[in-house]
Amino acid sequence: xxxxxxxxxxxxxxxxxxxxxxxxxxxxxxxxxxxxxxxxxxxxxxxxxxxxxxxxxxxxxxxxxxxxxxxxxxxxxxxxxxxxxxxxxxxxxxxxxxxxxxxxxxxxxxxxxxxxxxxxxxxxxxxxxxxxxxxxxxxxxxxxxxxxxxxxxxxxxxxxxxxxxxxxxxxxxxxxxxxxxxxxxxxxxxxxxxxxxxxxxxxxxxxxxxxxxxxxxxxxxxxxxxxxxxxxxxxxxxxxxxxxxxxxxxxxxxxxxxxxxxxxxxxxxxxxxxxxxxxxxxxxxxxxxxxxxxxxxxxxxxxxxxxxxxxxxxxxxxxxxxxxxxxxx
Amino acid sequence: xxxxxxxxxxxxxxxxxxxxxxxxxxxxxxxxxxxxxxxxxxxxxxxxxxxxxxxxxxxxxxxxxxxxxxxxxxxxxxxxxxxxxxxxxxxxxxxxxxxxxxxxxxxxxxxxxxxxxxxxxxxxxxxxxxxxxxxxxxxxxxxxxxxxxxxxxxxxxxxxxxxxxxxxxxxxxxxxxxxxxxxxxxxxxxxxxxxxxxxxxxxxxxxxxxxxxxxxxxxxxxxxxxxxxxxxxxxxxxxxxxxxxxxxxxxxxxxxxxxxxxxxxxxxxxxxxxxxxxxxxxxxxxxxxxxxxxxxxxxxxxxxxxxxxxxxxxxxxxxxxxxxxxxxxxxxxxxxxxxxxxxxxxxxxxxxxx
Numbered sequence: 001x002x003x004x005x006x007x008x009x010x011x012x013x014x015x016x017x018x019x020x021x022x023x024x025x026x027x028x029x030x031x032x033x034x035x036x037x038x039x040x041x042x043x044x045x046x047x048x049x050x051x052x053x054x055x056x057x058x059x060x061x062x063x064x065x066x067x068x069x070x071x072x073x074x075x076x077x078x079x080x081x082x083x084x085x086x087x088x089x090x091x092x093x094x095x096x097x098x099x100x101x102x103x104x105x106x107x108x109x110x111x112x113x114x115x116x117x118x119x120x121x122x123x124x125x126x127x128x129x130x131x132x133x134x135x136x137x138x139x140x141x142x143x144x145x146x147x148x149x150x151x152x153x154x155x156x157x158x159x160x161x162x163x164x165x166x167x168x169x170x171x172x173x174x175x176x177x178x179x180x181x182x183x184x185x186x187x188x189x190x191x192x193x194x195x196x197x198x199x200x201x202x203x204x205x206x207x208x209x210x211x212x213x214x215x216x217x218x219x220x221x222x223x224x225x226x227x228x229x230x231x232x233x234x235x236x237x238x239x240x241x242x243x244x245x246x247x248x249x250x251x252x253x254x255x256x257x258x259x260x261x262x263x264x265x266x267x268x269x270x271x272x273x274x275x276x277x278x279x280x281x282x283x284x285x286x287x288x289x290x291x292x293x294x295x296x297x298x299x300x301x302x303x304x305x306x307x308x309x310x311x312x313x314x315x316x317x318x319x320x321x322x323x324x325x326x327x328x329x
Numbered sequence: 330x331x332x333x334x335x336x337x338x339x340x341x342x343x344x345x346x347x348x349x350x351x352x353x354x355x356x357x358x359x360x361x362x363x364x365x366x367x368x369x370x371x372x373x374x375x376x377x378x379x380x381x382x383x384x385x386x387x388x389x390x391x392x393x394x395x396x397x398x399x400x401x402x403x404x405x406x407x408x409x410x411x412x413x414x415x416x417x418x419x420x421x422x423x424x425x426x427x428x429x430x431x432x433x434x435x436x437x438x439x440x441x442x443x444x445x446x447x448x449x450x451x452x453x454x455x456x457x458x459x460x461x462x463x464x465x466x467x468x469x470x471x472x473x474x475x476x477x478x479x480x481x482x483x484x485x486x487x488x489x490x491x492x493x494x495x496x497x498x499x500x501x502x503x504x505x506x507x508x509x510x511x512x513x514x515x516x517x518x519x520x521x522x523x524x525x526x527x528x529x530x531x532x533x534x535x536x537x538x539x540x541x542x543x544x545x546x547x548x549x550x551x552x553x554x555x556x557x558x559x560x561x562x563x564x565x566x567x568x569x570x571x572x573x574x575x576x577x578x579x580x581x582x583x584x585x586x587x588x589x590x591x592x593x594x595x596x597x598x599x600x601x602x603x604x605x606x607x608x609x610x611x612x613x614x615x616x617x618x619x620x621x622x623x624x625x626x627x628x629x630x631x632x633x634x635x636x637x638x639x640x641x642x643x644x645x646x647x648x649x650x651x652x653x654x655x656x657x658x659x660x661x662x663x664x665x666x667x668x669x670x671x672x673x674x675x676x677x678x679x680x681x682x683x
Contacts, residue, residue: 020443112575115438118585164572171571289500 026083032094034131042073043135087116091141104199125178156214156223229253259311334537339469341545342476347524348553349607363513364505375517376554394533425615430647432608482603489587494566519661530618
């Protein structure tokens with residue numbers, strides 16, 4: 001009896017009941033979603049593994065489908081693909097302004113409901129070029145992600161955003177941001193970040209505003225705000241009721257007048273969004289976390305916030321001895 | 330040390346796994362949906378209740394050295410014996426089937442996505458039945474071996490998630506009402522009721538020297554509470570309270586993030602083994618106890634046939650029905666009350682049947 005149970009167990013638990021060969025998978029690399037004429041447009045770039053002489057070769061293929069729901073649009077892809085669409089390795093999600101303005105919450109629900117996604121891939125906003133045209137260029141997701149990361153680290157004129165952080169931010173106050181790209185003359189062009197308010201596209205930040213935003217958020221690594229180059233920065237944020245204190249520990253190329261130059265810019269940036277009733281730094285959430293009682297009894301908290309800045313600036317060591325060559329001459 | 334006896338350490342590791350079944354059977358989301366960030370305090374408060382219950386349970390197990398089935402046979406005349414057996418059988422049956430259904434849907438959703446539910450349940454049940462046929466000593470030895478594995482997985486997961494932790498997500502604290510906090514603490518406490526009761530399926534004669542039987546299980550009960558507390562803290566600090574409330578198994582979602590030097594990635598299936606272990610021991614001991622109860626009424630012991638029957642019933646019921654969490658919690662409350670009555674009756678009868 002035991003022997004038979006054991007044999008049956010072995011047969012059932014081999015794990016070979018529903019295997020899929022690698023060359024039978026279409027591994028999704030980039031997924032793009034647009035919304036045109038009351039229909040979702042789904043464009044996916046997949047890596048098709050084809051078995052050639054016993055070796056697996058990688059080919060990029062673009063599939064497009066249109067349907068009234070996102071689920072149907074995914075199903076329509078199967079009319080064109082004879083392979084299983086494998087979503088676990090998705091590296092980039094591209095959304096258009098129309099998709100965000102019409103159905104961002106539906107799109108998020110789709111990602112939450114499907115367990116195959118890993119939700120830590122980057123999300124970007126595509127502007128001024130039709131999604132299908134851009135996707136047919138078959139630019140690898142890795143290339144766009146690399147562009148975003150390098151730009152963020154070296155200039156702070158943009159910031160990558162992953163789906164999970166985006167969802168976290170939307171669940172807090174329905175506001176978030178997306179890095180924005182466009183495609184001109186066969187080149188991908190980064191356009192800073194676009195703000196999203198109440199699941200709708202609000203506006204695009206200028207490059208200087210994006211730098212200031214990164215500086216205030218403590219996400220700035222290196223940048224230049226003419227004539228200053230910031231090499232290192234740490235922003236400490238504290239709150240006391242409606243008073244917000246920013247303390248900057250900054251290493252710059254020249255200390256002189258840095259504080260006087262940057263302070264008005266920061267203040268004007270914050271008050272601009274305060275008057276627009278957009279909590280760009282999620283400061284009310286900070287007060288909610290730090291002083292819950294005050295948060296509860298203060299209506300319209302954002303408009304009552306006062307900002308204070310203090311700086312601890314350090315000049316970067318310069319190992320050049322004497323004057324520069326052209327000045328001496 | 331006698332090799333054919335259960336050591337106090339093995340008994341303690343069994344307690345550890347049984348208590349950890351909270352994360353699978355009840356789930357962190359039940360607490361976080363009720364009282365948000367304050368659910369970490371619910372674990373602490375519920376943990377204190379559990380420790381009090383644990384000392385009471387270990388004391389009772391010391392006082393009544395027989396297992397629950399032997400106790401019923403020895404102490405009671407036929408009528409109370411049948412009544413108690415029926416209700417215990419029913420409650421343990423429901424809770425074990427509930428754990429089994431949770432485990433197979435977890436495996437289907439997170440680990441074996443392409444494999445059918447029936448295939449998973451049949452293969453899992455065969456494995457469980459095989460372990461049960463080997464007896465309580467083998468079960469406790471398995472728990473000892475997997476205890477080290479469980480600790481390793483916990484440390485591996487925690488270290489991997491450290492860089493994603495944002496402690497400000499844990500704030501604000503103390504924002505919910507006392508009633509809500511108390512109710513979620515009680516849910517955590519109730520989740521320990523069935524696991525603790527299952528320990529009574531082990532008769533003392535199967536254990537070696539009983540000197541350390543209070544200290545070690547107590548320590549590992551404390552460790553289990555601590556692990557639950559740390560894990561909930563990690564989940565909230567990584568996901569934030571809003572996302573934590575959405576997922577039924579938020580621990581599996583955060584495991585997806587773990588990456589060591591961009592080399593060791595996609596380890597969530599490996600880490601899911603801890604969740605499987607936590608649920609598995611409840612099912613194993615549940616079926617072991619159900620089988621003991623059936624055989625106590627049979628003159629001619631037919632353990633294998635009754636086991637096969639139990640397995641078959643488990644598979645059929647889990648295929649046909651879904652079990653809500655409320656049913657599990659109600660079963661826990663009913664078991665808590667029934668066990669109280671049982672102990673009072675034990676004091677009253679005092680071996681008069683024997």
